[in-house]
Amino acid sequence: MANMQYGFDLAAVGSLQAMPGFLKVFGYPDPTSDTGYAIDSTVQQLITSLLTLGSFVSSLVAGVFSTYLGRKYALWLACIVNAIACGIQIGTSTAGVLYLGRLLLGFANGFLVTFSNIYTAEVAPAHMRGVMVALFAYWVNIGSIMGAVVDNKTKERLDALSYRIPLSCLYIVPTLLFVALFFVPESPRWLLHRGKEQEARKALEQLRGKSYASLLASAGNESGDEGSVVPTLLEVEWVEMIKGVQEEKREQGSVSALDMFRGPDLRRTLLCYGMIGCQTASGVWFLIGYQTYFFTVCGITKAFEFSIMNTCFGFLGVNVGMYAISQLLGRRSILILGAIACGLCQLASAIAATVSPDTLPTGQTLVAFTALFMFFYNGCVGAASYPVATELGARYGYIWAASNLCCVVFFYFFMPEMKGRSLEELDEIFAARVPARKFKSYQTVIRVAARIDAANAKGVSQHIEKA
Template identity: 80%
Template structure:
């Protein structure tokens, strides 16, 4: 929510008279009576991206010593300092410092919220729970646009200080809530804190995982759960705990100590490449091109309510996230929904480019752009946006998750900056003057994404993180993931039964 609010709210500050009075200059030719230097504009945007890039890049170092929860606390503290600097200053140089620090906080919030959620979610719910990232980004974007719309006509400093002050809300609530949230059990196990990890898992699962699994119809030996005529049946919690412990032990025995360079060795190299490509496909969809320049195209094509249509498209994106989360959980799984999303995003980009080719800068073209941009936001947020972070966090091993997801997130910020930097040279009249025909390039990149998802992306729906470790270690091809039967699930069941015995069954 913090990330989405910042994208929507701060991006519009540069059109507010109250903000331009302080950080711009008088300009009689402008509708607001003020202008802003292009260097100031670039630094306000790029320094936030730079801060996010740096913090995501070093996330693995912090995670090694701090864990997921303390890293989020640190992000909340840095966020509070950064927002205070931006609210209090009237000097561009100090404003730049605030933007850089805010970017650092945002990078930690994005990286560690996704890592934590992926690690503590039950396997059958992980896709939906990590997809809540996209859900709350859209809610934050809607709220940011609404706040800006309410304050944009003010002529005093409160016009931009009110939206900035709203950036305190989420971190303050998160800072307090983290006192009631346990650390990631998987991180604790990797640090050798088995008792704390068990306590954290019990707190996370509560009584919902105390139910008994149905006994297997297969005959088993005494050591596998038979005691006289009674079959010992472990609870879901015991199964998950035994599986988690066994997975961590296997990793430590096979891989030894953790190094950042392990991301590029052995079976982890494949997982790292898949994770990087998944985050790269977000940018390859063309989403940053439309987010940054849709209002510009609407205005050029004669659409008089460009700002309102931009809010409408954000709402379409929010609707898409809701549909996408249901589809991930109940219908399609990860791989199919990613393929569908890339196809739909590519066709929307192609339709907009064709309209701009046939009749540039006309009202029908503007109406076409509005329609297909809305469809793009629906399918991007419902498919690629909803599934990308669940997939990226599942793809990598637990011991390297902070390193791999952190550096992948940094790559995402770098690609977003690259798109924002290069797009003006393609669309502006004084350069290539492609306008919305730039969509041809994004259609082609979406076609490449479809090929990547089809041939290389495995289906991981319903698998535990430890099962995925076993499947990748076995070097199973992407198309055979779904039918592969893992050993760790059955051995974890046996271990859970052996640890508890008949007396535990009778008590239960």
């Protein structure tokens, strides 16, 4: 739900800049424009970039907030700030106040995206974490489709309701999320870090349910060996989680924030930054923030409808990508494939705009390759980061084609395959400085030790029950 809100906002607000009703309030008359109005490029860029600035500010305080209050309270706070921000944007007719609303909404979205994905990564079973976290892109696209559809329904209005209706819809998801959080347990890992072991165990059991049976236990039962002691996956995960938290606490006294730039943690930090940088380098933020407006400027008559189509292509890509991640390819191969495809799409758009600018065939080419780009980006690369300005027109594709090539090199040589690994296992592998190409085959000590300890614990329990 949190990520759906993020997608709705991106699509809805990005398309507002092509609405006459919005441009009458925040733009200026322009007889040469098809809509009769235009918008200053500074206003246009601030509307988009202040959302990112708000997200950046939220990231600075997210660590301290989550350490003491947890993931659920952070999401509740985000829902409240979102309501305030939407009220400001709906009620104002001044650009300066609109900027404040965008900044606050960026803060709320930053908390929504950050803590929903942290929570998902912490509570998902290791073998499902890739798919679960990939739901980020899934729900962002659902929200984007809804935002684009709402804008398409209100675009013909010439009054303030043309943009106030889409902004009012931004209340829906946070309201549902605020209520739903009462029925969601806190992250077991966070509870363990706070010394609440009983609550952590209860939360893990609630999350896993009765279906979390071990394949190892099933194999032991089928063998007919009643004396064999085989732990359930729940016990293995629980012991592994405890061991990981204990190891972190053991080192906590000598750890500072600067340690993220030292030793084995430096590699993890650079990989995180590199991954986010590659998302931006794909060029997706130009399309997310400006595609409807860009289509309008290029003379495409059904700009809103094509934006909906491209969002649907992105949603299709997410579904294909999630299946490929879980069943066919790992994260590393998907990233390489996505960067190559996105780069080629950007290059094709740039060449078309260079060879035959401002023509109908070029416009059709831009729409087609934008749709393909959204498919491969959402299916392979994922969410994006900072927005890009629009001054270069369609020739911007040359820049993004080159940057996507750089992404391919980065993914191939530096991005390890982490499919099926628990967070505790990843800690051990990075600490051991295992090369990226050997991640997949590396056997971790913590997983073996967790199975032994869980088996011993179950064996003692069985003997007590027999006695």
